[in-house]
Amino acid sequence: MKFNWGTGVALAFSIFAVGMVLLVVATRQHDPGLMQEDYYALDLNYQDRLDRSQNTASLATQLQLTINSVDKSLSIQFPSGMERSLGTAKFYRSTTIKDDFLVKFDNGQPLQVSTSTMAPGRWHVELEWTVVGEKYFWETAFVVPGK
Numbered sequence: 001m002k003f004n005w006g007t008g009v010a011l012a013f014s015i016f017a018v019g020m021v022l023l024v025v026a027t028r029q030h031d032p033g034l035m036q037e038d039y040y041a042l043d044l045n046y047q048d049r050l051d052r053s054q055n056t057a058s059l060a061t062q063l064q065l066t067i068n069s070v071d072k073s074l075s076i077q078f079p080s081g082m083e084r085s086l087g088t089a090k091f092y093r094s095t096t097i098k099d100d101f102l103v104k105f106d107n108g109q110p111l112q113v114s115t116s117t118m119a120p121g122r123w124h125v126e127l128e129w130t131v132v133g134e135k136y137f138w139e140t141a142f143v144v145p146g147k
Helices: 005-030 039-044 047-059
Strands: 062-066 075-078 085-093 101-105 111-114 121-131 132-145
Touching: 039 047, 047 132, 062 132, 085 132, 101 111
Parallel strands: none
Antiparallel strands: 062 075, 075 111, 085 101, 085 121, 121 132
């Protein structure tokens, strides 16, 4: 068999076509997941969330997140003056939805959450709370150490 330029072009196109088919098959098997299931509703309420974030940024002292690897716990310390707060803390991972959970709180005491049931890796927390009619929002990322 003689290898000429026509055979080379046909071989190059064939390799390209097989590569594209393999790429499509590989990408269809990967589920990227969504960080938020209700992303459309979040987008519609973006200005409200922005206003809440600005209220949080204007506080004299900011929230403090502390992870204690010995006790396997996470603590979020609220600034002073938040004694009558009411809200929720949403914990989620960007890699999966099945690990997400919600914690409700109703006072300005430090929010305590056990990390013993949380999978190791990067997590996100979003806090939304209200104090005497004033709405606040705070979010941050943290890492739960391996077991």
